[in-house]
Amino acid sequence: MIIDGRKIDKDLKLEADVVIIGSGAGGAPAAYRLAKAGKKVIIVEEGGHFTKEHFNGNAYEMVKLMYRDAGSILSLGNTGIVIPLGKTLGGTTTINSGTMFRTPDEVIREWQEHYGIKTITSEKLEPYFKEVEEITHTMEVPWELMGRNNQLFAIGAEKLGFHGFTLKRNMKNCEGSGLCPFGCPIDAKQAMHVTYIPLSEQSGATYYTYAHAEKIITKGPKAAGISGYFLKGKYGVEPSNYKFEINAPVVIVAAGAILTPLLLQKNKIGKSSGWLGKNLRIHPAAKVMGYFEENLESWKGIPQAYCVDEFSNEGIIFEGFWIPPSMLSIALPAFGKGIKKMMLDYNHLAGFGIMVHDSSSGKVKPFGNAPFITYKMNKEDLEKFRRAIKIASEVYFAAGAKKIYPPIFSLEEITSPSKLSSIDTIKLKPDMLELSAFHPMGTAKMGSDPKDSVVDENLEMHEVNNLFIIDASIFPTSLGVNPQESIMAFSSYATDKIIERWDKLVK
Ligand SMILES: Cc1cc2nc3c(=O)[nH]c(=O)nc-3n(C[C@H](O)[C@H](O)[C@H](O)COP(=O)(O)OP(=O)(O)OC[C@H]3O[C@@H](n4cnc5c(N)ncnc54)[C@H](O)[C@@H]3O)c2cc1C
């Protein structure tokens, strides 16, 4: 059952076995598994319930409706980086690109060798990945649905001998309308609101939307519930007059890697290791654009459909992207007339994303009710961008581009491969790059040592019993690949551990 919190007209006091804060990649699979095991599960979600009935392709309106603070969350530091987050039933999965990757084996090995992770192995996670892929209909993108934008990058990469592949995505009957990050108009993208959430409802889970969790209730060393308030208004940003209290012996925080540490910090929980809110990784991203004489209509087809991983051992991968004109015009490495010129060429432009497996890190702390995010890009990651921008430009020239727009503010368009050396020689600084980041992680990292981590390997907080963090916060490092499948698999794994230990947890 999904209950619209804006329609609640009295204070609520509820009882459950498990209460979950957040309905995204972490929260929804946990709700499904626990409800299926017969637990009474209540989920509170700050965003509203939106589906294909609402997804009208108007990107600007969809961002206001489903992105936290209309997509304006930013990290500060030696550069500003936009970090968009979903605030809707299904969390960020409802507005993401649908790409699915398992956690790479080498990342799990690194956690075992350097981060004290002892019990989690790729073999143990294997059945969970398999189940996630089944439930979310994960499949490889067919070549014909890729659109010209992705096809050209694939062609260029192949000419240069770079390894690439069509991505796997959670989708069913996708028509390639190119609107994934703004709500799929036919709900072909198998985000949480069309997969795990309906499945968990079938087993009795109850969702309250427009419900903001504020306090974690504890009794002695254990979590005992949460409290908060309902929201009102079209965008659900104002508190209504009504509050809720949900008592439950098991509490799961799944508010995402920016909001989870914020909520816990405001509750003064989880400070003892010193790591809560720190170790923020974001997979900083930039895009290289190419101009082609061909009428590409890059808006047709799946925007994120192809990946070049030839340089993944250097911490660089390339993935397709495309966004409608209203969004692209505010995300170009140009000013004034430069933006106008590029937008007039909209149908001739191609764009491909660079994603960096970051060793840089940042912090989240409260600034009133908002997250204050800082992130400092280090030299190593900056140089990864220099190298990646040059490689993507070479790929586009190999595919027939007439000019390249690198995401470096002081560099003009580049009109021939011989001029790409300007990328090597420019005195690059982080604030010269046009950057964004879509994968915040790591702010409540897991580990066996309570002095060096926030949650243990069952994702239970070291500091408070029966309080679990099940979202992107728990990864000790960045993953180097898109994280949603890892979050779903870790959620399923950790929830099985809760079910196994249930009698001990509630005694
Ligand atoms: C545009 C975009 C494209 C992306 N594309 C991909 C992709 O293709 N593949 C991929 O793997 N990843 C992608 N991602 C990232 C991926 O979607 C996220 O990593 C993932 O959804 C994070 O899961 P989570 O459970 O940690 O948090 P979320 O999915 O963000 O869920 C957290 C939920 O908690 C709610 N919440 C927060 N605080 C409170 C509170 N106090 N009370 C109540 N509710 C609260 C939020 O409203 C939100 O709905 C993309 C992200 C973006 C922004």
Ligand code: SF4
């Ligand atoms: S490309 Fe496919 S999954 Fe994305 S919005 Fe269009 S139909 Fe939906």
